[in-house]
Amino acid sequence: MTEVKSAEVPAPPAAVPDELTPGHSRWHGLRPYAPLAALVVAAIVPYSTLNLPGVFEGPLNSPGTLQLLAICLVFGGLAAGYDLLFGRTGMLSFGHALYFAAGVYGTDILVTRAGLPLWQAALLTITGGTILAALLGAVALRTVGIAFAMVTLAFAQVGAILVARNFGGWTGGEEGLPLDVSGLPSALVGVVNTVNLYWLALAYLALVVFVVHRVSGSPTGRVLAGLRDDERRVGVLGLDPYRFKLVAFTLSGGLAAAGGAVYCLIVGGASPHITSSELTLSLLVMVVLGGPGTRWGPVLGGILYMYLDHRLTAFGSSDAVNSLPAFLSHPLSQPLFVLGTVFILAVYFFPGGLASLRSRLHPLLSALPSRRP
Amino acid sequence: ATACGSPQETASGGGDAAPVKVGLVYSQSGPLASYGKQYIEGFKAGLDYATKGTGKVGDRKIELTEVDDAGDPAKAVSAAKDLIGKGTKIIAGSTASGVALQVAPIAAQNKVLFISGPAATDAVTGANKYTFRSGRQSYQDVVTAKSFIGDAAGKKVVVFAQDGAFGDANEAAVKAVIGGAGATVSSVRAPASATEFTPFASQIKAAKPDLLFVAWAGTTAPAMWQTLDQQGVLASTTVVTGLDIRASWPTFGAAGSKISFLSHYFDGASDTEAAKALKAKVGTVDLFHPDGFAAAQMVVRAAQEGGDDVDKMVKALEGWQFDSVKGQMSIRAEDHALLQPMYQAKLAGSGTEFTATAQKTLTGDETAPPVTQMKG
Amino acid sequence: MLATRGLTWRIGEVSIVDGVYLDLAPGEFLGVIGPNGAGKTSLFNLITGLRRPTEGKVLLDGEDVTALPPHRRARLGLGRTFQASSVFGSLTVRENVRLAVQAHRGGSMKLWRRAAADREVAAAADAALDRVGLAHRGTALAGTLAHGEKRKLEIALLLAGDPRVMLLDEPMAGVSAEDVPELVSVIKSLTGDSGRSVLMVEHHMDVILELADRIAVMHHGALLACDTPDTVMANATVQEAYLGEAL
Amino acid sequence: MSEPVLSVEDLSVRIAGLHILQGVSFEVAPTGVTVLLGRNGVGKTTTLRAIVGLTPRNGEVRGTVRMGARSLLARPTHRLVRDGLGYVPEDRCVFAGLTVAENLRLAERRGTTPAYDKVYSLFPELDRRGRQRAGSLSGGQQQMLAIGRVLLNDNRLLLVDEPTKGLAPKVVTEVAEVLERVAESVPVLLVEQNLAVVRRLARDAVVLSAGQVAWTGNAQDLLLETALTRSLLGVGSEVKA
Amino acid sequence: MSTVVLLALTGLGLGALYFLVASGLSLVFGLADVLNFAHGLFLGVGAYATWWAADNLPGAGADGFGFVVAVAFGVLAGALVAVLVELVLIRPLYSRTIEQVLVTVGLSLAGVALLQATWGADPRPFPRPAWTREVTSVLGANVPNAGLLLIIAAVLVLGGLLAFLQFTRYGLIIRAGVENREMVTALGIDVRKAFTLVFAIGGAAAALAGALGGVYFGNVSPGQGGSLLIFAFIVVVIGGMGSVVGSAYAAVAVGLLQQFVNYYGTSGLGDLCVVGLLAVVLLLRPQGLAGKVATA
């Protein structure tokens, strides 16, 4: 009995999709409204002048903070969309950056180079990104496991090469392509309007969470959950795993493209960073950091990751770090060092991701004499 | 202290004695960290020089906020928005071209002054009314390169550049400058990620150019030079390229002495007052110190003449001529190109000890890029 | 109903399944026995399409289905269970069966409908759970079920698809002795009425003897015999393969 | 009877949720062959693998297994083997890509002299075919190799899983003879389906049924009682022999 | 003609570099089942350690025997780091593939940043013997000696690895372990030691690639390993995970393809072709050229 290496990537530490499980908690009655409440709170954040020194550079309603939050929200949505693939269907793609980049560059090129109005550009881009995902998915899904990861990686690499080559002068190569804002609605332009970008990002996040939630709770979502647990079994039940995986892949790609369009507006342009395989790897990290297959885990993971990614540069150059002895301050002033170390620690200390934190803390909390109602 | 406020209010700078807020967004970490380091050293020396050591313009102190963009445009944009939101009217920095190009529109949208740093892309020139540059641009490199072949008519020129915008810009500039002077220009392009250059060297050699213009940045440069040398390209024609920071000099190795360098700056290229002041501060001057230095001079000028009114600042800078590290600089009013001297240089030495010597200095007018249409 | 014609599966030089001819009549219950590693599960994999045979054909109602993927065969009425329970561990028991019902009825490709709202699916699923006696466990996660319950759930999944040919791979494996009779009666109830054909691999001889109309014996990938229980039990080759000959 | 060399108490094994062994207890005598019997799929192999610590990752083992005073469970397989627990797996598991000599060399242990003489005198074939790839050996030869591999070292107990499975009658006899000689010096726990082999080798017998021990006692007694054999072992145990 | 020779030999040189990076990656994946994204870090460690040793280690230098000492030091450092990584970070996570991927990704980020924190982001000129900058004339083509050095090194490493696998006891254990890990333990062998060993070998091979890559590129920079890693992954996957010989074939194919397409096609096409080759190979033969047949 030769041990045969399975090409199947082990499913991520499966978490139960909330949508298909019964609620146990006494919150049960209120739970459906919790997301809505969260959305409302997030929507009125820009009206608060609350200052959180150390957490943000300025008060909550300052453009810098809103911009940072907007980026975090987009990545929260992006991670949630990627989780539709990874956490909910069990497909490990290393090429998700491609569809995000297609969204960013597509919008940017159509607006800046072709001079289309924003809504047309965004619509075309999202459609195009979705079709691209469908086509490439149709090919890549002929393989499974590590091979699938590698084929998707290869496709994304082609995208990165095309962008870097400045093909036809469209992408701006390594310099990127600033977005031409002259044709944009004025409400999206200028620092004073950062808040609108924030709301846009929030809307995107809400959309993704809603779509993912809706799809997970749909008959198709049931099949996707089944695919994650046991693909063979789904086939034997009379459903074509390929079709369903393709749907998940396409949908997830389309959501990423939409995220790209939003991101393009927030950052005001496109740069080749976002085509790299590192972006996909960070999506993976976000999802695992947050908790794959859970509704809020990937969102939190994405937000936290981007927050750290942006804020660690400030941490690295802060006085607190600079005053440390050199052997500490040098590495700590490298944001990537801190980020990398955080992952490693997270893998060891939060195996189920942030989403599992609640259940892990639960015994602790209930052991304390409860003061909360 | 929770309070409510409008999401669209931004702090206003102001008051006569309030400090002048200047935001510096540049690479403190990431691949261009050492360019950024030179820039900031140069900036501080320049600020000292321009304010005569007071750090003040009139009664107003110049308050610097430094932010690391790690070479990532997204981070730079966030930082710029944050600074603008806090009432900063002057932003400078931009080590990478990609960052400069994305911050420039932000400056225009919000009507703040932006002075781009070492980023060499031509696209910053004429980007918009609020954007200036304190460094040189690719086009000036190419004009300097042209000076190596004298009369270009009938000559055969090959551009060897990496794929991407940097390569495109250089190729276009060579076609315009040298091709425009009557030379036939062709190009050999290679992926920026290439690690093996023999095919490209063979193609160049087969083209038998009179002048080879190389535009290559990045860590693979030494391998590229070595291959060109080994395949006999350097020996068979005049090869011109830009001289990078000192740390890279030893990596040219034996090829170094066979190349004609155009140079933006190197220690000892000029002997101006400003250069002495800079050298006194930083020791050995390097490629991007002058950019920071000039940026500081421009900032002081803008604050002096413009107060808190950005439009006045722009007016004050447009057409301004000043003496900086490289000699006389002038800011062309039409497109904010920074006309400045450029140098021809030779590299000599071995091991880790290399010295550059200036062969010729081209004046700001000689290397002036054509006027571009101001875009916004 | 179901037939294989010279079904062969080789990996490299080794024949895992070796020229198997089988015929399953409508309503027939065929037991398959053979030592561990004889190729029983592999044979099932070939029949259900999880593996492509190197040679030979699979016929369903006389139609050649050898080239069809598993889900197409399932739609033609071929259902199976797995040796190691393969239920959807992260879904509840009820969701497991609903998925199977939904797969059978079509309408799985609906991204925007609320799955939980489909009453017909829910009712059919509950009926299937009732039949195997798992109704009370509906809300438990399938991954947390006791083994015997998982076996029952497997059968419920099979039932939900209402197959005409059922392939059962060791349904009793790992079931504690006291639960075996119950499971046997469940299986019996499936087959008694409906004219379904069954192919069942099982190591428990008494179960096989109780249920099977005929018994097939596999050894080294090949079919040694396929006949009535009595004949098979008396067959010398079978005894040799199963018990070895005397020294 | 002296101390048993191995004692198994209340051994339970679950694999992927399958409750395969449900409280198995038996002992292995310090000399001779103890045979573990039971129908196909009853858990004999699982028992042996649990003893040497090779239960798959998704498995779970409970109970106690002792060799002498030492508890075996929870100790890594390679330590158990170095302490003298030899294991010949069911499907032989020779390394197909390695030559016969390499397969043997792999089993050598630092600090002891491998008993090549003993192995080659038992299986002259292995000596002759030293440079052949093990994957190309016949089933019987592979079985010899699998046994020979273990005999290179001194063992306190051998676990042998169905050594005659799938072998031609002549080879079955050969293997049985070898085991008989081996058993003179080392106690053996043998899983065997071939009752003729059992009759020839075994002194004690343990019969598993439905994941539990159904019978222990003298092997020859068991084989004499046709009805008992039939009820415990299933299929036609009224062998002609 | 001489162009073809030149392209072929330099292509082989490139392939040799890929092979040096890929061989360790492939072995680690084949035996220990770890998809090691931190392999680029081992490369960087090797390069920087060699660079450091040439200036600072007594007896080591940029030329002659001193250079050999410096490279040996680099290789040792790479192996050491790899062993540490295996013992501290990977071992607790065996059989948890996704977590391993995350840890190695985190490690590659943190490790490269650490190199940068210590030695700066700028490329450092690499100490190398003068003859490696020269060329040898082969059939009219000026073939760079550094490329030839890579080819020789790769052939030696390939030969060495095969000999090691073939003739040593540990090689035997590794070969057997790739076939059937469990049975190796059942013969009283601690397979985990073999895992540590392949990590050491992988780290050493990567470090050698880093050192020789330094010679070839003329400098070292923190990100160098990462950029080579993507091609190394492609080579490993094309060649079939776990097969050293497969990696060698794939590395040669990739190197030559890149080189010839870059010359005869347009720029950048070489990279696209390689990626295309990967996709085609995987779609037709998911286990790679020499890989084991996979189940599932």
Ligand SMILES: Nc1ncnc2c1ncn2[C@@H]1O[C@H](COP(=O)(O)OP(=O)(O)OP(=O)(O)O)[C@@H](O)[C@H]1O
């Ligand atoms: N994908 C595969 N690759 C290599 N060998 C395989 C593969 N699948 C099965 N085998 C081998 O084929 C043989 C038959 O396996 P199979 O699972 O069909 O046996 P089985 O009769 O169902 O046994 P059991 O009673 O233990 O379930 C075994 O030796 C097994 O190792």
Ligand SMILES: Nc1ncnc2c1ncn2[C@@H]1O[C@H](COP(=O)(O)OP(=O)(O)OP(=O)(O)O)[C@@H](O)[C@H]1O
């Ligand atoms: N890894 C596994 N996953 C799922 N089921 C398993 C696994 N290993 C064994 N089994 C099941 O456990 C039961 C006992 O298997 P085991 O191999 O121990 O039987 P055995 O008594 O050795 O049979 P044989 O006489 O045919 O060799 C069988 O039903 C088998 O299918």
Ligand SMILES: [Mg+2]
């Ligand atoms: Mg089976």
Ligand SMILES: [Mg+2]
């Ligand atoms: Mg067995």
